[in-house]
Amino acid sequence: xxxxxxxxxxxxxxxxxxxxxxxxxxxxxxxxxxxxxxxxxxxxxxxxxxxxxxxxxxxxxxxxxxxxxxxxxxxxxxxxxxxxxxxxxxxxxxxxxxxxxxxxxxxxxxxxxxxxxxxxxxxxxxxxxxxxxxxxxxxxxxxxxxxxxxxxxxxxxxxxxxxxxxxxxxxxxxxxxxxxxx
Ligand code: NI
Numbered sequence: 001x002x003x004x005x006x007x008x009x010x011x012x013x014x015x016x017x018x019x020x021x022x023x024x025x026x027x028x029x030x031x032x033x034x035x036x037x038x039x040x041x042x043x044x045x046x047x048x049x050x051x052x053x054x055x056x057x058x059x060x061x062x063x064x065x066x067x068x069x070x071x072x073x074x075x076x077x078x079x080x081x082x083x084x085x086x087x088x089x090x091x092x093x094x095x096x097x098x099x100x101x102x103x104x105x106x107x108x109x110x111x112x113x114x115x116x117x118x119x120x121x122x123x124x125x126x127x128x129x130x131x132x133x134x135x136x137x138x139x140x141x142x143x144x145x146x147x148x149x150x151x152x153x154x155x156x157x158x159x160x161x162x163x164x165x166x167x168x169x170x171x172x173x174x175x176x177x178x179x180x181x182x
Contacts, residue, residue, distance in 0.1 A: 001034035003042040004053035006101045014102055015149040018049075018056045020083045024125025029059070033080055033123050036061045043101050046076070047139045049146030052102050058083045060143035064135070073135045084120035084144050088113045089131070096138060098152045099165065107168055109161035110152050112138045 007014055021029060032055055040048040040061060047062030063078030092114045097107045116137045119129040132140055142152060156162050 001031060001038050004035050004039045006039065006043065006048075006052050007054055009100075009103045009151055009153070011102075013051055013054060013056060014146070014151060016051065016056050017149055018051050018058045018147045020058050021121070024082070024121065024123075029082075030123070032057070032059060033061065045101050046073070047143045048101065049143050051146055051149075058147045060084065060140075060147065062139045062143055064139070076136045076139055080123040081118065081140070081143075082121040082123070082125075084118055084140070084147070086140065086144055087117045087119075089115040089117060094134075096135075097168075098138070098142060098155075100142070100152055102146075102151060103153065105164055105166070106162070107165050108153055108156040108163075109158065110142075110155045111157060112141050112155075116140065118144075 036048050039053055046064045050057045050059040060081050062076060064073055064076040066075055093111050094114050095109050095111050098110045099107045114137055115133045117129060117131050118140050121127055
């Protein structure tokens with residue numbers, strides 16, 4: 001299909017609450033998902049939300065193979081998640097450096113819940129649920145935030161820990177701990 005340009009922070013569509021998908025297996029939804037995968041692959045992202053390519057619908061994709069770009073990130077199954085719902089499991093949270101294709105060149109330290117269950121629909125419209133933890137749970141939270149108009153900088157608690165990747169990670173040993181969900 002098509003590699004789309006990714007909207008950047010400041011574009012008003014990224015602040016909107018996206019609308020639920022009401023019909024599955026339509027040419028429009030199938031094309032949207034194909035474009036999202038092509039765009040995510042072209043940018044080496046770990047995930048992408050439909051609003052990032054200008055479509056205000058509740059569709060996210062994510063997936064990470066073992067990848068030298070994310071040496072500390074466990075693999076995440078390639079997933080299409082439509083109309084997602086998240087249930088947080090337990091109180092545990094952890095911090096990790098996040099990036100976003102809509103906030104290019106920057107990273108921030110973000111606290112997220114470490115365990116959750118997500119439920120939604122796959123590309124064929126079949127309902128499914130999964131329990132996720134760690135990096136997988138972080139990516140789901142980051143992507144689903146996009147559907148509510150939230151970009152990760154709003155989750156940063158200490159703005160001293162937000163900046164340009166090249167400046168933050170002059171020490172290559174620290175860079176290996178940084179991830180770039182989408
Ligand atoms: Ni993002």
